[in-house]
Amino acid sequence: MRFQVLDIVFNPPHPVTGEAIAPADRLNRVVETAVLAEQLGFDSFSVGERHAGEVLSSAPTVILGAIAARTSRILLSTGVTVLSLLDPIRVAEDFATIDQLSRGRLEVAIGKGNEVAQYPLLGLDITKQYEYLEENYELLRRLLSEEEVTWEGRHHFPVDGVTTLPRPFAGPFRIWHGSATSAFAVDLAAKWGDPIISANALQPRENYKVLIDRYREQYxxxxxDPAKAFVGSGSGGLFLADTTEQAIEQYRPFYEGAVARQDLRAHDPAAVGKVTSFRTIEEAVDRGPALVGSPERVVEKILDYHASFGHDLQSVSINHLLAPEHQDDVLRRFAEEVIPAVKAEVKTDLWSAADAGRAAGFTAA
Known part of the structure; x- marks a missing residue:
């Protein structure tokens, strides 16, 4: 199995003290975590994208550019690039620039996003989010792989003989599709032979497994080739302690704080995937995807989910409200005590020498 650190760059205040982290500190912390992840042997570092709410990831390409300058080996990715909102021409230009700066270490994940407020903010019709996604993706594919592109769609203005610059470092970089609530994303990925990454954060595993199974069938x-139907999985947060009981008690205020912030948004109860299905930390640990516990318990849980999903990539996220040294300790323990145990049990061709589609600049074992 391969491993990724994801930071969506949430920045709400501390649930107990009410203190907020200065944006400069929060953003620089993302870069420092990516540097540490590379040192610890993680395969990939991913930055989210949102344009509304208590989030600082409205410019993920800028953050990835900073990370590219501080790293040399780790893959750079997104989680997710909200392609429904964006101009494919700018996306092709921005990400090819990062691909060049990193010397071919880029693979991105695309989706329609999980923040409904983004659409009216940017003057777009949320009822057409899947139409935007499909059309923008099909144009983006051509821009990355072809020159002198001529194309016409329903929502984007026609293009005539367009070549975006710079070109990708070594041909088109791999594009993953984020999957959370809809069959549309997995069907789009299957149509084009692309991999998917399941959010696996807020809902019961069965909801995600249905989509993963559908993806493989449609692929x-x-x-x-079914052997190339790579699947990634997110998680409901990562926190380690010597015992699972200690981890639950230490992480409780952070988990409960996150649930309370979700509740403040007052989402429609029928809107699946907007708030967690697990109201307490105990539920999240016992029945949900939260990787909270002793290293041994977290290994057990990843392997249990792998039995359901058969995934090749595990993505983890650290709560930004932990003290920086505590964040580093959790990440280090995960790298030293969890990753080797999981890799001993789960093999994959993803990003190996057998994976012809992997990023050209990726040099991990």
Missing amino acids: AAHGH
């Missing part, structure tokens, strides 16, 4: 139905 094969489109005539693609």
Whole structure:
């Protein structure tokens, strides 16, 4: 199995003290965590993108550029690039620039996003989010792989003989599709033979497994090699302690604080995937995807989910409200005590020498 650190760059105040982290400190912390993740042997570091709410990831390409300058080996990714909101021409230009700066260490994940307030903010119709996603993706694919592109769609203005610059470092970089609540994303990925990454953060595993199973069925139905149907999985947060009981008690205020912040948004109860299905930390640990516990318990949980998902990539996120040294300690313990145990049990061709589609600049074992 491969491992990724994801930071969506949430920045709400501390649930107990009410103190907020200065944006400069929070953003620089993202870069420092990426540097540490590379030192610890993680395969990938991913930055989210949102344009509303208590989040500082409205410019993920800028953050990834900073990370590219501080690292040399780790893959750079997104989680997710909200392609429904963006101009594919600018996306092609921005990410090819990062691909060049990192010398071919880029793979991105795209999706329609999980923040409904983004659409009216940017003057777009949320009822057409999947139409935007499909059209923008099909244009982006061509811009990355072709020159002198001529194209016409329903929502984007026509393009005539367009070549975006710079070109990608070594041909088109791999694009993953984020999957959380809808069959649309997995069907789009299967159509084009792309990998998916399941959010696996807020809902019961069965909800995500249905989409993963559908993806594999559709992938094969489109005539693609099933061996290349790579699947990633997110998690409901990572926190380690010597015992699971200690981890639950230490992480409780952070988890309960996150649930309370979700509740303040007053989402429609029928809107699936906007708030967690697990109201308490005990529920999240016992029945949900939260990787909270002793290293041994977290290994057990990842392997349990792998039995359901068969995933190749595990993505983890550290709560930014922990003290920086505590964040580093959790990440270090995960790298030293969890990753080797999981890798001993789960093998994958993803990003190996057998994976012809991997980023050209990736140099991990």
